[in-house]
Amino acid sequence: MNGTTGFEQRRSGRVVVADIGGSFIRFGVSDAPGSVRQVDSVPTPIGSWEEFVEALKLLAGRHARESDWPMVISMAGAIEPVDGVICSSNIPSVTGRRLGPELTSHLGREVRIANDAACVALAEAVEGAGVGHDVVFCAVLGSGVGGGLVMDGRLAGGPSGISGEWGHGMPVSAYVDVDGDGSAQPIAPLRCGCGRMGCVDTIGGARGIERLNDLLHGEQKDSRVIIDEWQNGSRPARRTVTAYIALVSEPLAAVVNITGASVVPICGGLSNAAPLIDALDSAVRKRTLWKVRERLVVPGMLRRDGGLIGAAIIARHPQRTKI
Ligand SMILES: [Zn+2]
Structure with a gap:
C-alpha cells in the first residue's frame, strides 16, 4: 500500500x-x-x-x-x-x-x-473547547499526565508523535508554599515510571494528587475524596490541593509561554472537578509572561x-x- x-x-x-x-x-x-x-x-x-x-x-x-x-x-x-x-x-x-x-x-x-x-488534543482543537484558537495545548489529567499541541488545526506530532508530552522530562518544583503564608516546604521528588525523578506525571494526575496527600499527611485517600474534602473546607485537603495547584500550574504556565497557546482544554478524569480546573486556571494565568484576561485553562468539551x-x-x- x-x-x-x-x-x-x-x-x-x-x-x-x-x-x-x-x-x-x-x-x-x-x-x-x-x-x-x-x-x-x-x-x-x-x-x-x-x-x-x-x-x-x-x-x-x-x-x-x-x-x-x-x-x-x-x-x-x-x-x-x-x-x-x-x-x-x-x-x-x-x-x-x-x-x-x-x-x-x-x-x-x-x-x-x-x-x-x-x-484528544486534535478533537478538542477542531471540534471542542479549542475551536476558534490558533494554538491549543490540551492537557490530559487522568490517572497520570499527557498532552497534545495543535497549531493552526494541525497536530504538532514531532518525530515520535508525542511532542505535546509535558508529563515526563519536565521536573516540578522541589519547594511549595502549602499553607499560603510564604514559607516554602520541601517536596521530595518522586521516582517516575519513566525512570526519571520528579516528573509532572508523578504528581499531576489523580494518582499524583493522592501521592501528594500521602506525602503531606500520611493518608492514603482517593483523589475524589480529597477534592470533595477540599471543597468542604478540610484543612489537610486544602494543603494538598494548594500544593497540587502550585506544582502543576508552574510547568503548565511554562508550556503556555513556550507554545503561545491561547486556550488549554483539560481532559481526563480530573477535568470533572470544575473547581479544581478553576483554581488551576487562576494559578496558571498568574504565572504566564503576558496578561491573559480571558479564561485560559478550561474543561475539555468532548470528555470520553x-x-x-x-x-x-x-x-x-x-x-x-x-x-
Ligand atoms: Zn517521567
Missing part, C-alpha cells in the same frame, strides 16, 4: 476508529465529517498479541466489512521514530510491534496508529469521546498529523 491510496483519498464515506485503553477496546464508525459513534466495546487483550489481533478482526468483521474503509486507532504509547516500533506500558501485548504495518497486514485494510493524548473523534479526524484528514 502506498501513500496515495486509502488515507490520502478519504474525505467522505465511512471511516473506522478504535480507542484502545488498558481495559477496553471501544470501536466506532464515522459516516460523515463531524460525526462519530461508538458501535461496540470488548475487553483489551493486554497479554497476547494473537488475541489482540483477533479482537480487532472480530470488530472489523462486525462493523467494517469494506476493506477500503481505513482504520485509525487511538492508544497510549510512544512510537519510535526510526523503526516505528511502539512501546505501550498499559498494553504489553503490542509493545515491540510495528503496530500500524502489522495490523494493516493482518486486517487487510490500512491501519494507522495515533497517540491517544494527541487524538475525544479519542474516537480525534481518530476520525485523522482518518479523514491525514495531513493534520504525521503519525
Whole structure:
C-alpha cells in the first residue's frame, strides 16, 4: 500500500476508529465529517498479541466489512521514530510491534496508529473547547499526565508523535508554599515510571494528587475524596490541593509561554472537578509572561469521546498529523 491510496483519498464515506485503553477496546464508525459513534466495546487483550489481533478482526468483521474503509486507532504509547516500533506500558501485548504495518497486514485494510493524548488534543482543537484558537495545548489529567499541541488545526506530532508530552522530562518544583503564608516546604521528588525523578506525571494526575496527600499527611485517600474534602473546607485537603495547584500550574504556565497557546482544554478524569480546573486556571494565568484576561485553562468539551473523534479526524484528514 502506498501513500496515495486509502488515507490520502478519504474525505467522505465511512471511516473506522478504535480507542484502545488498558481495559477496553471501544470501536466506532464515522459516516460523515463531524460525526462519530461508538458501535461496540470488548475487553483489551493486554497479554497476547494473537488475541489482540483477533479482537480487532472480530470488530472489523462486525462493523467494517469494506476493506477500503481505513482504520485509525487511538492508544497510549510512544512510537519510535526510526523503526516505528511502539512501546505501550498499559498494553504489553503490542509493545515491540510495528503496530500500524502489522495490523494493516493482518486486517487487510490500512491501519494507522495515533497517540491517544494527541487524538484528544486534535478533537478538542477542531471540534471542542479549542475551536476558534490558533494554538491549543490540551492537557490530559487522568490517572497520570499527557498532552497534545495543535497549531493552526494541525497536530504538532514531532518525530515520535508525542511532542505535546509535558508529563515526563519536565521536573516540578522541589519547594511549595502549602499553607499560603510564604514559607516554602520541601517536596521530595518522586521516582517516575519513566525512570526519571520528579516528573509532572508523578504528581499531576489523580494518582499524583493522592501521592501528594500521602506525602503531606500520611493518608492514603482517593483523589475524589480529597477534592470533595477540599471543597468542604478540610484543612489537610486544602494543603494538598494548594500544593497540587502550585506544582502543576508552574510547568503548565511554562508550556503556555513556550507554545503561545491561547486556550488549554483539560481532559481526563480530573477535568470533572470544575473547581479544581478553576483554581488551576487562576494559578496558571498568574504565572504566564503576558496578561491573559480571558479564561485560559478550561474543561475539555468532548470528555470520553475525544479519542474516537480525534481518530476520525485523522482518518479523514491525514495531513493534520504525521503519525
Ligand atoms: Zn517521567
